Amino acid sequence: MPLGELCNKEVVTAQSEDSVLQAAQLMRQNHVGTVIVTETRNGMTVPIGIVTDRDIIMEVVAPELDPEVMTVGDIMALEFTTVKESAGLFEAIQHMRNMAVRRLPVVDDAGALVGIITLDDLLVLLANELHALARLVTREQQKEIHTRP
Template identity: 40%
Template structure:
């Protein structure tokens, strides 16, 4: 049919990462310093960064701050989500949106064939792409009207 957007084409390849043993308060500072709400947690295996979890600002609030725990006494692996939702580089945009909806997530690490980190895609990335597509549709509607006026003044 034509152009098919893939997850690999829209994901950000610049990912802020952490390791399981990273102190949680350090991870929170890393989020603040990099202006992100999510860290992809990785292990180094044979020179590759393998995705093992995700830590979000919401994880910190709900699992640490709300119950009054000491963030300085915890590590990322104590709080991170290990029930991973990932996408593959060649997944279509539609497959990605369906996964986000089905799993109830806003951010998804993008992985290669061996589970290695490729990037991360967010709901904001998807909305940006879709807004561009809607703009193209609006342009098509506008062009149709102009064409009609030219052909039948």
């Protein structure tokens, strides 16, 4: 199944000039650990960076900088990667592992933001699939007992 069908389409976004405090407030309000930094290009919302709760801790809180003065653009990850909405589940997992990231913005062929897929999303999805497979084994055993007493 393509990621475009699996990803969360409700992405919390910020602009590079937004303060870190604003980004942190967005994270809290939306119960997420990341904001995708975007800009508008040719009428499309395009991801240009990512800021995580860990970025805020390491770059602003720990060095005791002012989160109202620091901007999202000041701390957003410079090494930024996305994945195409046509990519498959295992391709996304491989990409996350290779890039050592827990979150991937999902984009269309033109580079416009479509959604986001996270490690947490993938763990829940895979756990549900494994549970379905385990139920299959149990049903198969029950069917065998019922048809061949």
